[in-house]
Amino acid sequence: MAKFITLPGSRRTLLPNSRIAGPVNRSETISFTVRVRSKGDLRELEQLVETESHKPVSKRKYMTHAQFTTRYGSRQEDLAAVESYAAQHNLLVAHRSSAERSVRLVGALGDVLRAFPANLHQYHHAFGTYRGRSGEIEMPDSLAGIVTGIFGLDTRPLRRTRMRRRVSANGPGGDNGVAATTFAQRYNFPTTFGGKALDGTGKNIGIIELGGGYDVSDLSIYFSEVGVPMPNVVCVPVGAGNNPGPDPVSDGEVMLDIEVAGTVAPKANIVVYFGANTGGGFRDAISAAIHDDQRNLDVISISWGSSEPPKADAEQELGDYHSLFVEAASMGITVCAATGDHGTANDTSWDQGFHVNHPACDPNVLACGGTQVDPASGDDIVWNDNQPFSPGIGDGGGWTTGGGISQCYPVPSYQAGIQMPPVLGGGTVGRGLPDLAMSATNYFIRVDSGESASGGTSAVAPLVAALVALIGQAKGKRIGLMQPILYANAAAFKDVTVGNNSIPESAPGYNAGPGWDACTGLGTPDGTAVMNLF
Numbered sequence: 001m002a003k004f005i006t007l008p009g010s011r012r013t014l015l016p017n018s019r020i021a022g023p024v025n026r027s028e029t030i031s032f033t034v035r036v037r038s039k040g041d042l043r044e045l046e047q048l049v050e051t052e053s054h055k056p057v058s059k060r061k062y063m064t065h066a067q068f069t070t071r072y073g074s075r076q077e078d079l080a081a082v083e084s085y086a087a088q089h090n091l092l093v094a095h096r097s098s099a100e101r102s103v104r105l106v107g108a109l110g111d112v113l114r115a116f117p118a119n120l121h122q123y124h125h126a127f128g129t130y131r132g133r134s135g136e137i138e139m140p141d142s143l144a145g146i147v148t149g150i151f152g153l154d155t156r157p158l159r160r161t162r163m164r165r166r167v168s169a170n171g172p173g174g175d176n177g178v179a180a181t182t183f184a185q186r187y188n189f190p191t192t193f194g195g196k197a198l199d200g201t202g203k204n205i206g207i208i209e210l211g212g213g214y215d216v217s218d219l220s221i222y223f224s225e226v227g228v229p230m231p232n233v234v235c236v237p238v239g240a241g242n243n244p245g246p247d248p249v250s251d252g253e254v255m256l257d258i259e260v261a262g263t264v265a266p267k268a269n270i271v272v273y274f275g276a277n278t279g280g281g282f283r284d285a286i287s288a289a290i291h292d293d294q295r296n297l298d299v300i301s302i303s304w305g306s307s308e309p310p311k312a313d314a315e316q317e318l319g320d321y322h323s324l325f326v327e328a329a330s331m332g333i334t335v336c337a338a339t340g341d342h343g344t345a346n347d348t349s350w351d352q353g354f355h356v357n358h359p360a361c362d363p364n365v366l367a368c369g370g371t372q373v374d375p376a377s378g379d380d381i382v383w384n385d386n387q388p389f390s391p392g393i394g395d396g397g398g399w400t401t402g403g404g405i406s407q408c409y410p411v412p413s414y415q416a417g418i419q420m421p422p423v424l425g426g427g428t429v430g431r432g433l434p435d436l437a438m439s440a441t442n443y444f445i446r447v448d449s450g451e452s453a454s455g456g457t458s459a460v461a462p463l464v465a466a467l468v469a470l471i472g473q474a475k476g477k478r479i480g481l482m483q484p485i486l487y488a489n490a491a492a493f494k495d496v497t498v499g500n501n502s503i504p505e506s507a508p509g510y511n512a513g514p515g516w517d518a519c520t521g522l523g524t525p526d527g528t529a530v531m532n533l534f
Contacts, residue, residue: 002140004117007150009315010137014123015156016351021122021129026110031094031239031276032152033104033284034082035320037145040072042323049329049364050413053481057534062332062478065099065293072327074101078146085140089115099291101148104284118153126349131155149316152280158210158306170451171225177444177453179226180263180463187438189264189467189527193474200231200265203469206289206300207257207270207462210277212250213242214258215448222259222446223266231262233270236292238285240274248448250277255447256454257303257462264466271295279306283320286359290328298472298479300328301465302337302365303458307346307355311408318358318408325364332478335359336366336464338457339434340402344424345507348396349389354425354507356404356433363412366482367433368460369520370401370440371496382499382512382519383440383457389506400501401440401457403510403518406430414487418516424508435483437496437520438463471531485533486522490515492530493523 038045052060063071082103083093091107105112113120117138123130133154139147172179190198214233223230235242244251254272262270271292275285282304289300311318328335340346340357347355360367370383387397405423409431420429441455472479486492501519502509510518 002142004138005141005144007137007139007147007316009319010150011135011313011315012133012154013310013313014132014134015125015127018123018125018132021124024109024120024122024131026108026113028109029106030109030112030152031104031106032112032150033102033280034147035102035149035151036074036078036082037148038072038101039075042072042326045072045330046326049326049481053329053484057475057477057479060332060480062480063330065291065296065331068327068331069099073098079103081143081146085143086115091115097291099293100287102287112153116150120153127157130157149320151283151317151320152278154280155278157277158279158282158304172444175453176451177442179444180260181226181228183439183463184264184527187525187527188529190470190474190531193531198470198473200268200466200469201473203265203268203298203472204295205261205265205268205270205465205469206297207261207272208282208285208289208300208302208304209254209257209272209274210250210282210285210304211240212247212254213244214254214272215244218255218446218449219258223262225446226263226444228263229266231266231268231270233258233262233272236271236273236288238273238288239276239281242272242274244448252445252447252454253303253458256443256445256459257301259445260443260459261301261462261466264463265469268469269295271297279317283324287324290324290333297333299334299336299465299468301462302335302359303461305337305340305357305359308358308361308406308408321359322362322364325359325362329364329481332480334366334468334479334482335364336368336461336468338461339367339369341400341456342398343400343402343501343503343507343509344404345398345503346402348398350503350507354404356406357402360402361406361409361431361433363409363431364481366464367435367521368457368464369403369434369437370457370460371437371520371524372441373439374498379498380439380494380496380524382496382501384499384501386504388504398503398506400503400509401437401519403433403501405432405518412483414484421510421518424510432516432518434521435486436464436493436522436525438524467525467527467530471534474531475534479534486530489533490522492533493525495523496520
């Protein structure tokens, strides 16, 4: 009989205000992922990223997928050990990857818990019923030092970061908003370089989605209406697939991401990775995108996320995501993520705590905040609808850009010279969010045969991803981690000094001001000036 030990760092707590709903269904078939150690020293890899990211792009040395797998992938005997143990418990292998250092397993929940004991129950929550885990995961001592994480036992959902109002099918303009090209022009995105048009040719933009889907006929009509060639859009299922219709809210997120990125970089390949809306599904989709050696992504856009968890309660998850983003940076892949749409509450209600959005808070992720155009001055100010949370307000209120100070990640080297504001609620000064911002309002989208104005920081992430693709096309190389160069050249940004991300009668926030701030970061970019930095 196997002797069980605790998986280091696997302690987890429930979502606040969870109410027990009953036992789990042990006959339910589930999918989960086992992550194993690297054959190389990941601290060495992180130092490599730190060193290379301070160099001009022309002098950066990125690893190829093959080189990464050879040096930092998993040992085959480690994967085999996990497979062998899984087979003894009737668990089937759905996916195995040395590059991702993981084995995805499928089986009855009862068999899973016999193989990897954990405290699981069903819980009710405002976000819906979920399978929740508290405490640690156990594993056999034969896998000690081999397994670094187990993901997917818990099904708490993640949230999209977007607001939307439905109007009619009348094309762009008026209440339907404007095409993303309007914002590309506003922020001076480059259109030519070396005598060639910049349209994303040869670049691959990955988009992470956790539900919903896209309809090709809707995309065709949309791109015709905005006068842009329809890009090549590819679906990659990672535990979920392209499924438009049943979940129109998630459809809106998918279509917003594709339409914004595709409008600005229409000749880029848009690759959509669909994962299940759980923590495990999210990390699997991100991992698949980073290590996709067939499509070789240049940049990844993420508009989903959740509040940064307490470090002591999610060491395994935080460490694993951080490792993934280091891996992306080592291969020159830029990762852009929305900072959230509810200020420091980071949710549709306030639990009296102050939160930044994960994964935007990871120092290897480009955190994308939101502005709005002040009709009086024509300048960008902090995006904030200045409405309290209220069910009596059509969209629930409380909409404003996410931003703040991480309590899990220390101040990265590229922010070392910044005077951070006092941490709301107390706490340690850490990585500040966002890095930059652009308009989070008035984007024309088409979804489920209807057209509307949409927005949120979810619109900013794919807009930034499109800019990265244009710059990569101009330079003929992946751009990789951008922050060290951006923070050293703040003159490439227009400072945003008006507004705050407080929610009236609810969550306090931060104020905009001269220099970097926890509402709009460095400010709004001059896209052409940013291109010239690299």
